[in-house]
Amino acid sequence: MSWGQRERNKKKWIFILSAVLAVAVIAAVIVIAVMLNKKEKPADADVPSSVNTAKVITMRDSSLGEIWVPVREELAKNSYNPDQIDTRRGLKTYNENGVVVSTVGVDVSYFQKEIDWQKVKADGIDFAMIRLGLRGYGTGAIVMDEDFEYNIKNALEAGLDVGVYFFSQATSPQEAKEEAEYVIDVLKDYEITYPVVFDLEVIRQDNSRTNELSTRTMTEACAAFCKKIKDAGYQPMYYANKKCAVLKYDMAELSDYDLWYVDYNDVFDFPYEFAMWQYTNKGTVDGIEGEVDLNLCFKKYGK
Incomplete structure (x- = not known):
């Protein structure tokens, strides 16, 4: 070459x-x-307020960062318009054609100490969700809230509508039924008009009995509690924030029961139907010492 x-x-x-x-x-x-x-980030995740048309739900996780979960088409969607929510003195109302169609309430336990329920009623509060009892996250023992009897007696006498919630640490449907039976037995001495709520919250402690609960177990426990409450003639409800509702419960299996939704943002970005919204844990109400949870109820319960 x-x-x-x-x-x-x-x-x-x-x-x-x-x-x-x-x-x-x-x-x-x-x-x-x-x-x-x-x-x-999907474009739909930025859809403001009226997210019932969004295709994803965004959440933050301490380990995983931002999570995107597809919206389930088979679940009922909420149709609330954030522009119809007014806030005065920290109390929210939902209005249709200039008419208030909601109620506002507090949820309390012995942490709020002695409450002057007459002052609470006079300050514009319509209803109270009162902790009836709890199961210990370590021992599993069921006990009554220390101030339950005082709170329910005086709230009813002040003319408020009253519902109750039970802080569950059930690890099985059987334990959830046991909790419901306890609630039903206590309530036989009172006439309530608002829901009876299953409030299962995972406690991040080394000895917490609910640390490893699966979605299946949590859903079955909630359904067992709610069915027992419904069969006794009360209105059942379950309590959850966005992450818990979407990731820890199968909401399709709980569609027969109302959701008490927790979100401390000014505008909720949750696409599914819910009946009550706990919108702050820093409310102030005359008659209650310190801060208290405030709730906007969209559904008509009570008298």
């Missing part, structure tokens, strides 16, 4: 290698772009 031929072959191979390298670079750029695009 002559020197000229060698040079021509050399240039040929340089051209081929350059072309291959260019193709490889372009392919790498395309792969990186696709991966970045997959990590971008």
Whole structure:
């Protein structure tokens, strides 16, 4: 092979290698772009307030960061318009055609100490959700809230509608039924008009008996409690924030029961139907020492 031929072959191979390298670079750029695009926040996740039309639910997790969960089409959606919510003195109302169609309430336990329920009623509060009792997260023992009897007696005498909630630490449907039976037995001495609520919250303690509860177990426990309450003639309800409702419960299996939804943002971004909204844990109400949870109820219960 002559020197000229060698040079021509050399240039040929340089051209081929350059072309291959260019193709490889372009392919790498395309792969990186696709991966970045997959990590971008879906556009629908930015839909404001009326998220019943959104296709994803966004949440933050301490370990995983931001989570995107597809909206389940089979679940009933809420139709609340945030523009119809008014706030005066920290108390929210929901209005339709200029008419208030909601009620506002507090939820309390012995943590609120001695409450002057006459002052609470005079301050514009319509209803009270009172903790009836709890199951210990370590021992599993069921006990009555220390101030339950005082609170329910005086709230009813002040003319408020009253519901109750039970702080559950049930680890099975059988334990949830036991809790419901306890609640029903206590309530036989009182006439309540608002729901009886299953409030199962995971306690992040080393000795918490609910640390490892699966979605299946939590859902079955909630359903067992609510069915028992309904069969006794009361209105059942369950309590959950967005993460718990979406990830820890199968809401399709709880569709027969009302949800008491917890979200401390000014505007909720939860697509599914709920009956009551706990919108702050920093409310102030005359007659209650310190801060108290406030709730907006969209559904008509009571008298």
